[in-house]
Amino acid sequence: MIRPHDLLRLNWPVTPATAPRWVVLALCRTPWVVARRALAAEGRVAVGVRGPHRAQRFALDVPLDAVAAVLPPEALTARAHTLRAELPAVRALHAVxxxxDRTGLRWGPGGSVGFELATGLPAITRDSDLDIVLRVEHPPPLAELAAVQASLQxxxxxxxxxLDAPWGAVALAELLSGADRVLLRTPNGPRLVWTETLT
Incomplete structure (x- = not known):
């Protein structure tokens, strides 16, 4: 099952005629896209194309049979030694x-770090954050999540x-903030939910 943040390698060009030229060039450079948290028609998957610049992101749907390979974030950590060690986000990845790993949770890098790990193309800059995806079926106890958050400080x-679950995703810091309601990202768009329903 393809989930948001998974890296997908396409086996043929799928750019619509309305796509900007940079999208075509980006997919010629590397045929990898990122699965999005959005609804798609039967037999298709919502994806995003990353361009070389931060502002260059393009959303589209592609046929499932155009997907040649799927790399979830948790499959990428074994490749961490291939990254440029001098970059702050890479040093942070090695530290975390x-x-x-000691938590036993399924996790992996997303964002620019995950994209570079999947494609081998430079995507991380000196200003890049480190995006971490924790894959769960049900939220772990808050004490366990608080320990994870503390280890990232x-x-x-x-x-x-x-925190990425089949029913949606929520920022770990927000879930642990003590707020009554948090922003849950779902395939139907973001919505505010009561924190107690997620814990």
Whole structure:
């Protein structure tokens, strides 16, 4: 099952005629896209194309049979040694890896770090954050999540950790903030939900 944040390698061009030229060039450079949290028609999957610049993101749907390979974030950590070690986000990834591995939770990098791990193309900059995806079926106890959050606090870059479940995703920091309601990202769009329904 394809889930949001999974990296998908396409086996043929799927760009619509209305796509900007940079989208065509990006997919010629590397045929990888990122699965989005959005609804798609039967037999299709919602994806996003990453361009070389931060503002270059393009959403589209592609046929499932155009997907040649799927790399979930949790499959990418084994490739961490291939990254440019001098970058702050990469140093942060190496620092958090043993900490998160000890939790027994399924996790992996998303964002620019995940994209570079999947494609081998430079995507991480000196200003990149480290995006972490925690894959769960049901939210773990809050004490366990609080320990995860604490382990991410002493790093030199901002770490955006997202709890990703089949029914939606929520920022870990927001879930632990003590707020009565949090923003849940769902395939139907973001909505505010009572925190107690997620814990």
């Amino acid at each position: 890896r043993p900490r998160l 002493d790093l030199s870059v901002r770490v955006d950790c997202q």
